[in-house]
Amino acid sequence: MLDVTISRKLNDAIESELQPGETVSFIETPQPRFFTAASTGAFFFAIPWTLFAIFWIAGASGFKVPDFNNGFDLFPLFGIPFVLIGLAMLSAPIWAYRNAFKSVYVITDRRAITIVGGFRTTVRSFFPDDLDGMHRSERSDGSGDVIIGRTTRRDSDGDLHRTAYGFLGVADAKATEDRLRVLASSKSRYPRDDG
Incomplete structure (x- = not known):
């Protein structure tokens, strides 16, 4: 062409x-570019989102490493999808960079x-x-x-x-x-x- x-x-x-x-x-x-208008907004929104989700999981597990000798508590696992969503939003600049190609x-x-x-x-x-x-x-x-x-x-x-x-x-x-x-x-x- x-x-x-x-x-x-x-x-x-x-x-x-x-x-x-x-x-x-x-x-x-x-x-x-890694930081476009759309990816920057998603990235900065993802920081508190992901931190809160991690903090929530830690709080739900009593801020300690789970002890599986006394059974297994599933409640902290409900925070995992929110952490994954946060990680996806944190990767928005990478996707913006790749989409340019x-x-x-x-x-x-x-x-x-x-x-x-x-x-x-x-x-x-x-x-x-x-x-x-x-x-x-x-x-x-x-x-x-x-x-x-x-x-x-x-x-x-x-x-x-x-x-x-x-x-x-x-x-x-x-x-x-x-x-x-x-x-x-x-x-x-x-x-x-x-x-």
Whole structure:
């Protein structure tokens, strides 16, 4: 495709998304980072969660090593799933880093495409009309995010959670935004294919 090194699986995913006659003008993979916005929140929430779960198990066992000569008390074992959940949340930065290698951003002559991997793959297409409200969030080294939109959901407690999507973690956020703005300016050239 272009002079970018991506895995065969990502290359196949891009090829399967392209429409007949659609040409790729830009491909980039996100920079691998351990601490993204999502993984940082999960990591810091996991610290007190896991410590409390361990403290609860210790308290349930009487703050002593269990003595199996007098029988076995199952009550402290109820804390183990909470410790495991805490350990999973503590590993969120590792998963964020690994998922960067399973993700790719593509700009074609018709649309922008994000393919974000992980436990499941999410593919989003952004046509020129979808790019009107995008904005850039940049770090001091020029890397950053070009945010195209946000999803909002409520959890079981009714708390609102917003998740940004777009070209996240790119090496040169301004150059990526400029390319997307060129695509956005071609609104009438290709009609949206929703079928």
